[in-house]
Amino acid sequence: MKIIDISLPLNSKTPIYPDNVPLTVSVHHAMPQYQTALSSITMGSHTGTHVDAPLHAVYGGLPLDKIPLTHFVGPCRVLDFSKESNEFISKAQLEAKNIREGERILLKTYNSIRGFDSFYPNYVYLDGDAADYLAKVGVSAVGIDSLSIKQRGGADHRAHVSLLKANIPIIEGLALHEAEEKEYELVCLPLHFSNIDGAPARAILIER
Amino acid sequence: MKIIDISLPLNSKTPIYPDNVPLTVSVHHAMPQYQTALSSITMGSHTGTHVDAPLHAVYGGLPLDKIPLTHFVGPCRVLDFSKESNEFISKAQLEAKNIREGERILLKTYNSIRGFDSFYPNYVYLDGDAADYLAKVGVSAVGIDSLSIKQRGGADHRAHVSLLKANIPIIEGLALHEAEEKEYELVCLPLHFSNIDGAPARAILIER
Numbered sequence: 001m002k003i004i005d006i007s008l009p010l011n012s013k014t015p016i017y018p019d020n021v022p023l024t025v026s027v028h029h030a031m032p033q034y035q036t037a038l039s040s041i042t043m044g045s046h047t048g049t050h051v052d053a054p055l056h057a058v059y060g061g062l063p064l065d066k067i068p069l070t071h072f073v074g075p076c077r078v079l080d081f082s083k084e085s086n087e088f089i090s091k092a093q094l095e096a097k098n099i100r101e102g103e104r105i106l107l108k109t110y111n112s113i114r115g116f117d118s119f120y121p122n123y124v125y126l127d128g129d130a131a132d133y134l135a136k137v138g139v140s141a142v143g144i145d146s147l148s149i150k151q152r153g154g155a156d157h158r159a160h161v162s163l164l165k166a167n168i169p170i171i172e173g174l175a176l177h178e179a180e181e182k183e184y185e186l187v188c189l190p191l192h193f194s195n196i197d198g199a200p201a202r203a204i205l206i207e208r
Numbered sequence: 209m210k211i212i213d214i215s216l217p218l219n220s221k222t223p224i225y226p227d228n229v230p231l232t233v234s235v236h237h238a239m240p241q242y243q244t245a246l247s248s249i250t251m252g253s254h255t256g257t258h259v260d261a262p263l264h265a266v267y268g269g270l271p272l273d274k275i276p277l278t279h280f281v282g283p284c285r286v287l288d289f290s291k292e293s294n295e296f297i298s299k300a301q302l303e304a305k306n307i308r309e310g311e312r313i314l315l316k317t318y319n320s321i322r323g324f325d326s327f328y329p330n331y332v333y334l335d336g337d338a339a340d341y342l343a344k345v346g347v348s349a350v351g352i353d354s355l356s357i358k359q360r361g362g363a364d365h366r367a368h369v370s371l372l373k374a375n376i377p378i379i380e381g382l383a384l385h386e387a388e389e390k391e392y393e394l395v396c397l398p399l400h401f402s403n404i405d406g407a408p409a410r411a412i413l414i415e416r
Contacts, residue, residue: 001281001282003281007399008400009400009402010402011401011403019237020236025401025404028228028229036264036265036368036405037265038252038405038406039252039253039406041249041251041408043248043249044246045236045246045247045248045249046246048399056244056245056246057239059240069211069213069412070209070211073209073412157243187281187397189411189412190410191215191256191399192213192215192216192218192256192257192410193217193218193219193233193249194217195219197244197245200249201397202400202409202410203397204281
């Protein structure tokens with residue numbers, strides 16, 4: 001069994017989407033003054049690798065804990081667009097991949113090649129028509145290697161809204177540089193917050 | 209495939225170990241004033257279901273990101289002591305279970321039966337001799353259904369120190385009421401913090 005960690009490290013260098021909550025980790029109890037070391041964490045619900053629940057972009061939508069974990073655990077397919085386009089993923093590009101209902105789809109783009117040294121506003125995103133297509137096919141989950149699946153500052157909100165209206169959760173902030181275009185087992189586990197719009201997650205790919 | 213979620217829900221009712229960081233979730237951006245809803249989270253590194261890294265109780269010990277994820281992913285065995293003792297788990301009780309090197313061991317106690325409606329100072333813990341035994345056997349990970357594996361206020365710190373000195377990570381705050389004494393696949397994924405003493409995690413058991 002091989003595990004590929006596709007989660008962004010969380011530290012002072014983690015890129016944060018503009019206007020989101022800063023990530024801080026500070027000492028709460030330090031050794032040897034205390035018997036144990038404890039840290040205090042502040043972060044946004046959409047920090048680093050994280051899951052968007054419908055409530056994130058659909059007013060009155062489902063919170064994260066109402067999305068069954070089966071969406072996040074099981075076979076998945078990585079689609080590699082990292083050499084095809086540096087702007088967005090289109091419906092035509094997805095149509096060429098024969099995506100089926102119920103699949104967990106992870107979108108690898110140039111974002112993973114460039115890396116995550118800082119927040120790049122011109123990240124590769126999912127086009128609105130492409131999101132409509134994935135919602136219509138009825139995939140189980142969509143992951144992408146950018147901190148948001150929609151274009152930074154764009155007026156087309158379908159990348160969020162079309163998927164989340166269909167109760168298809170979105171995994172954002174994936175680090176897919178080690179993943180190839182093929183099938184893996186996905187385990188993406190967001191923290192178990194109640195009634196929240198999204199949550200930080202740890203995500204891995206398993207090869208057996 | 210059946211998934212059993214063995215993670216505590218995180219909300220205003222989540223029990224917090226005394227003197228740890230309070231858990232708060234507040235609105236950062238609300239809809240419909242904003243296009244998306246975002247929350248701000250503050251929590252301790254040992255809140256809810258979480259992992260203790262060696263650095264938690266061993267001065268200069270390894271931080272969480274230096275413990276390979278293989279400790280947390282793979283076959284595990286739930287040992288059910290929930291009907292045997294309401295005080296602690298002893299070495300003799302463990303010896304009866306034929307524990308082998310490399311096993312991932314989850315300890316189910318009366319804590320899971322009582323539930324997690326509040327913090328109960330008299331939680332069932334792991335005895336120091338029992339911890340020494342698990343460290344000597346060389347298990348891969350030890351999980352327990354209390355917020356700390358050691359006795360509240362006790363002078364014997366071996367439940368933490370003996371395991372963590374051997375670089376055996378500890379999973380605390382598990383909710384094992386649905387788990388039986390048998391083998392499962394464990395996936396426990398702590399958030400990917402760098403250089404930290406421990407981190408909140410989501411943990412599941414998989415039955416195939």
